[in-house]
Amino acid sequence: MPRLWADGSGLRLLEGVPGNAHGPVRVGGLTAVGEVTLHNGRTLRAALGADVPDGCSDTELLLRVWATLGTAGLRLADGMFVLAIADGEDLVLIRDHVGARTLFYGHGTAGWCVSTSLLALRRAPNLRTGLNLDAVRSFLTFAYLPGDETLVAGVREVLPGRVLRLRPDGAEADEVFWEPEERIVDADDHPRRLRALLEEATAARLPAGEQVGVLLSGGIDSSLVTALAAKLHDQTVRTYSISFGSDLPNELAYSGLVATHCHTTHSVLNVPGETIAARLAETVALLDSPVGDPLTVPNLLLAEAAAADGLSVVLNGEGGDPVFGGPKNLPMLIFELHREDSAPLARATAYLRSYRKCYEDLPVLLTPAAREASAPLERFVQPYLDGPMDSLLNRLLHCNLRTKGAHHILTKVERLTAARGLRGLAPLFAPAVIDHAFAVPPRLKLAGTSEKWVLKEAVRDLLPRTIVDRPKSGMRVPVQQWLSGPLRTLTQEVLLDRRSHPLFDVRTVRSWLRGEGALLPRQGGKLWLVLTLELWLRAYDLV
Secondary structure, three states: OOOEEEEOOEEEEOOOOOOOOOOOEEEOOEEEEEEEEEOOHHHHHHHHOOOOOOOOOHHHHHHHHHHHHOHHHHHHOOEEEEEEEEEOOEEEEEEOOOOOOOOEEEEEOOEEEEEOOHHHHHOOOOOOOOEOHHHHHHHHHHOOOOOOEOOEOOOEEOOOOEEEEEOOOOOEEEEEOOOOOOOOOOOOOHHHHHHHHHHHHHHHOOOOOOOEEEEOOOOHHHHHHHHHHHHHOOOOEEEEEEEOOOOOOOOHHHHHHHHHHHOOEEEEEEOOHHHHHHHHHHHHHOOOOOOOOOOHHHHHHHHHHHHHOOOOEEEOOOOHHHHHOOHHHHHHHHHHHOOOOOOOOHHHHHHHHHOOOOHHHHHHHEOOOHHHOOOOHHHHOHHHHOOOOOOHHHHHHHHHHHHHHHHHHHHHHHHHHHOOOOEEEOHHHOHHHHHHHOOOOHHHHEEOOEEOHHHHHHOHHHOOHHHHOOOOOOOOOOHHHHHHOOOHHHHHHHHOOHHHOOOEOHHHHHHHHOOOOOOOOOHHHHHHHHHHHHHHHHHOOOO
């Protein structure tokens, strides 16, 4: 788990770091520590045009790239990395293109404090930290924190694709080294070109001489990653799927079909509600920011199963929806079709409502004291939704990539896999794949009613037609059954505890626990958010 630490006394490691096991590295007058995994080291060495020392770690290689080539060199890198560099009196922070790894910072009485661990900064003696009420509202709206804010007041998160220079006087200078751009190319060979990029990204993430795992749901995204891994790897491919019980709807027929088709060693992990109840608090505490995703405990259990099989790398299919146009865009496209509101923030407000979380419940869910925060929630999405891209679909995808992708999907997987000594890698989030996605005409991503059309066509020959052409259904997680069954006691004890009252109106929570206020049982998802937040706040001693 998190190991990087920097403050006024210098850069150091709390413990060994993958790719930087021997402590800080030095190049010229620069000193750096980081958590760096590079997938294209050969390309970067060639770009340097000079001898790179034998045994050079990924951290040293990235530092040399920065020292020699600057932001142009960072754009060339493909990997998951954060780097903190002492440059004279300045501290330079770098976070990878898409946000696979995280880095937090704050300014205290002894200067800047930086860490990959939010909990470490929470406990830093020279930082005055407390609960950030603005972030509470953000989490309850999005089910994650979509920007640079954290739940710890005075601590922020470095945004992906950025170089952040922190000066001794507390000033900051932010530079973007990579951002997706809409450069549409009207051509007939997009599926073929995309296929080549997918193969390259997957091959670069396969562990040499080792077996590899794939988290296989049975949807098109994880299935295509499985098929590519099976085609390209010279070692056994192990696949892992989840079952919540034979009496509940599941995707096991599809994941089993893919595993058989691709000749993988397949395992199905049964996750009863009792296990969710027993492991939820522990899992939530592993995250630097809470994620209101009920798959967090299953994700951790899958990581444990892969680690028990001796794996060091597990691939996943994350990225298909936010990059190539999954179903979550349809509500916004319908809104735009029937739009009558011309107010400046109308589109951003509609986007917040489309999440169907607690945005419209905040006036009754939060106590008056907790509602005092006033920063508009639309600020996180409006720059993308009304941004420079011409296509509305691409604006939506850009927003999904920079908010949910960087602050939910990638960071959740990285933290939970790293907690068990694994690297969780997402080929569909490779920068080159994303760049190509924004060069594809929108009509080839959402082709009529066919979502992610170009992605499906790129891999059609690798998978059974049943998998390629099936509509997306998503993993059906029995949250309502858990909350009314094995999680009932924990939920009531936590949410009706006096310590919760400063944030949440107990009358609203009680009504949701009784299932009141809705024709359909949608309170379960809302209760899950509140429960997750409360458990995280307790783990971080913020209540």
